[in-house]
Amino acid sequence: MLQQVNGHSSGSDAQGGKSLREDLQEFLGGEALLHELDDLTKVNPVTLETVLRCLQARYAADMFYTSAGCTLVALNPFKPVPQLYSPALMREYHAAPQPQKLRPHIFAVGEQTYRNVQSLIEPVNQSIIVSGESGAGKTWTSRCLMKFYAVVAASPTSLESHKIAERIEQRILNSNPVMEAFGNACTLRNNNSSRFGKFIQLQLNSAQQMTGAAVQTYLLEKTRVTCQASSERNFHIFYQICKGASVDERLQWHLPEGASFSWLPNPERTLEEDCFQVTREAMLHLGIDIPTQNNIFQVLAGLLHLGNIWFADSKDEAQSCQLMDDAKCSIRTSASLLQLPEDPLLETLQIRTIRAGRQQQVFQKPCSRAECDTRRDCLAKLVYARLFDWLVSVINSSICADPDSWTTFIGLLDVYGFESFPSNSLEQLCINYANEKLQLEACGLVETIHISAAGFPIRIPHQNFVERYELLRRLCTRTSPGSHSPSPDEGHSEWSPHTKGATLQPLLQDILHTLPALTQAAATPGDPAEATPVPVHCGRTKVFMTDSMLELLECGRAQVLEQCACCIQGSWRRHRHRKQERQRQAATLIQAAIRSWLARKHIQRMHAAATAIKRTWQKWRIRMAFLASKELDGVQEKHVSQVPLPLGSLLLPQAQTSLLEAIIRLWPLGLVLANAAVGVRGFQRKLVVWACLQLPMGNPSSYAVQTAQEQAGVTSIRALPQGSIKFHCRKSPLPYADICPEPSLHSVTGFNQILLERHSLGHVSYSDLTRLSN
Structure with missing residues (x-):
């Protein structure tokens, strides 16, 4: 593999191995400068040894973050570093014009993800995968990212938005003690190992402000309830109720001092996570009141007593297995705490019901001792899994926003750590497989460094590439036929569709044909070097490209979208102008009709008023003449x-x-x-x-x-x-x-x-x- 990395042929093994050792000695000779390499793509030669030596040197210099192309390598310092996650450092990365130019940090990844949500034209969700071994600090990294987004995704001018972000952050942080108490356990490598997968969805509105969150869990290690490896413990919540319960609560839950439970190994060990009051306060903040908490702890105590139920071998297969003498009290206590009838519970554990035949006849078969133990364990695992899912639903109901109030989200995938035990369960197999699958999707650390060092840090699956850049084919119609057809020299390049025509879809070939046109359009007349095509490598399932090519594709895509937007705006404005003109004409006709009607009414009122005045004037004149003549009748007129x-x-x-x-x-x-x-x-x-x-x-x-x-x-x-x-x-x-x-x-x-x-x-x-x- 080392010879392939350095480009040596298989026929010169001795010479290649000698050259590689010399390169390694020369590179490692300057060991004092290894801590200054903040990007592993600068390591030369790229081998597993050089990468690990570089990380070791940076860890010794208290540099816990290192870039590896598009991947960030984080190391657990195992000690408190106060200034590493301060609010001032959050604001520094958020206000930086180019956060990738600063020192590698988890805040740089978070800021780049947040800016991707802001810069994209259509809503595109972003996700961050936090993967690693058990105890690597994945849960702590997820907490830091949530705090960062709570500060960044809050409106600086809106006090209400800032309060909503703080409330969501506080509720998410309050959910951590509850989730860790019911989902974390002490393993060989980590005292607080997450035994479940967690996907936190930070919901953002159209203004990229946090409005809510949602938690999705999967692959809970239910087998840990009934079976624990040597020197390991059960989930933290069982030890918390046994150590932190009061005297009255112990009496209520039948948990006396010094009681022994088969499903509770290593109870003498005292861990920092065995804090019962912190869990109860966090449950109160999530809306789980004291009576509901008592019911939850009562169910957990019932599961502990259920684990003390043991069966004896039956001499007759037709007879069910009988309980041992010390298990009769446990079955009674467990049934009382689980609020189940004692006889049906015992019958469920001892007898298996079978339906067979076309008529679905019911048969009852007594179970053997091993089958009774298995049925007991299955019942306990099912009850605990349902209880855990109910807690997750309660947490989501307190932090989840209305579906109409958010458009995009930023996902934080906290993958449980992979481990290798002498005896691995089915859950551990799924955990390890999921982590290995994620590593393969990321091409591995060394492979990622190789690809980034070769000039292809960006990799996009074929389907995503076609869906995003399919509209670039519009540029082909605006260029001459010879401008987008590959030349003979270009046919031998890495990105040429002729060499990859057998594996590329026709649509992908049409998109790749536009790359020379984009390159020539972006080149300046005075700089012919810029006109050379930027290499794009098309793999079997992905398209690899450089940052400059990605920027060029985004510029071309933005240009096409701008043209489409201008066309849509022109059509809309023309439609709006026509609509306004029709409304103006209609308004003019309505106004003319109203004015003519008002004029007619006014003339009619004036005519009626004039008639009334004329009639009144005539009556008054006649009356005045009559009154004058009547008044002067008594006066003797003389000639x-x-x-x-x-x-x-x-x-x-x-x-x-x-x-x-x-x-x-x-x-x-x-x-x-x-x-x-x-x-x-x-x-x-x-x-x-x-x-x-x-x-x-x-x-x-x-x-x-x-x-x-x-x-x-x-x-x-x-x-x-x-x-x-x-x-x-x-x-x-x-x-x-x-x-x-x-x-x-x-x-x-x-x-x-x-x-x-x-x-x-x-x-x-x-x-x-x-x-x-x-």
């Missing part, structure tokens, strides 16, 4: 000729007659307009009086219209007074006619004030009226 004219005044009979007729016909309106024009004085007031009375347009020499006299008494307007006369003033029948809202000096406050003026109007000469008419 104009009988009225003595003042000296110097000469009126023609025809002009006097026309003037009196105009005064008698239009006096109410004239007085109303003349007295209602508040603020009108002088010429405008005379013009209003003349226009309302419709005086004749003749040119007599001169005459005057006397509208009022500044003398005592009241003067009527229908007949020019000759001296003082008495006139009876009656209150107006119009409502509110005698009320003045805002009394002023010249205000009109009643109907009598409309007819008669208190204030004297000046004499208007006929010449003045003539000038006004002209």
Whole structure:
């Protein structure tokens, strides 16, 4: 194998072996510099010896993490290192632009996984596999990763999100004592060995914030309940209830001091994990109250008493095996603690029920002593497994989030350590097989270093490669036929589909055809070295590539996705524009119809109002004329000729007659307009009086219209007074006619004030009226 690693042929074994030893001596000669190699791909030559010597040198220098390509090698320091997992170091790796450039650490792996979830366009789940031997520190590493994600996956601006992350972290950490008490045991290599597999699913929402978690367990070593190897112990919880229970609890669970149980070996050993109160407090934080805890511990005590049930060999095969003398009390106690009837429980252990035939006839066959022991052990293992699954369901109910609140998850696979015992059970066989399978999937440490040192640290299965980069075939339609067809020189390269055409699918070949086009597109015109194709090796089940090629593929994929996104956005915007235009036209039609309807309604209301006003005005005018004529009926009219004219005044009979007729016909309106024009004085007031009375347009020499006299008494307007006369003033029948809202000096406050003026109007000469008419 060493010759194949260094490229030597099998025909020169002696020469190759000598050259390899010289390389090893030369490399190991500078042993003081081995601790500075933080990546095992820098080791040359890559052998198991050089890798182990490098790890040993780094371990001596308190450097417990070393990179091996895409794999991180962690060594258990077996001592507390305070600053190795501090919150400040978490923030340093989270804030670093390139965490892989920092020192190898588990936080670098966690940060890279978290950024993969953030950077990918579609939701892609990420998982971290923690594998190794028993006692290598896998559970501790999983705890550190959970603490890291609790700090990183919390919103720095949202206090609620940070509280949710802290609550989830606290509940997960509270589940660890419970899971370890019921699932861990003391083995030859580790006092706290996990005897089950655990997959922790950290659930993230669309903003990559932790909203919940879920725990999935598998391959619990149930056989440890009834069978333990030499110098090993049962699960921790059995020793905890025997050592930490109070006097009343011992009495209730039938666990007296110094009691011996066959399924509880090595009870004299005291371990740090035998802490009963810590387990009970953790169960309280998970929502398991004290009565439920007592029921759980009562079942566990019943299993311990069930292990003390022993059977004696039966002399007759037709008869069932009988209990030994000291086992009769144990069967009674076990049935009481498990809350089962004693006789059916004993019958289940002694007699086997068989159904046979087409009619499913039931036969009962007594079991031998070995079969009775096996049935007893199977019952205990089944009860314990169901109890463990129930605890896991309780933990999940307290930390799991709603399925609609999270989109992606980061998985932490804590694989139980593989061990080799003199007598291995079926569970241990499955454990070892699972670990070896994972090692093969990771190609092994040395193989991984070889692949990474050769320039192919990235490996993707064929199916995943095709599913992710299938859309790169769109680039073939945008390039010329010769640009994506391999040249003769390229046909001899590692990535050429001609050499691997027999093992590649046609779809994979089409994707690989786009690689030269991507390389040429990414090359700069001034740097021809960049135009050379980056090697891609296509294996039997995986595609191996370099970091630069992966970056190039991701850029091409992002370009295609950007084009698709632009096309989708253009179509959506065009659809939205058309939809908005149709909505605008519909809104315009609706607005026009509403406005026309409102206009018609307004015109109808105005027409009805105008009609009502006109009708009311006509009624008021008729009533005013009636009231005026009725009020003046009692006044004796005298002929104009009988009225003595003042000296110097000469009126023609025809002009006097026309003037009196105009005064008698239009006096109410004239007085109303003349007295209602508040603020009108002088010429405008005379013009209003003349226009309302419709005086004749003749040119007599001169005459005057006397509208009022500044003398005592009241003067009527229908007949020019000759001296003082008495006139009876009656209150107006119009409502509110005698009320003045805002009394002023010249205000009109009643109907009598409309007819008669208190204030004297000046004499208007006929010449003045003539000038006004002209």
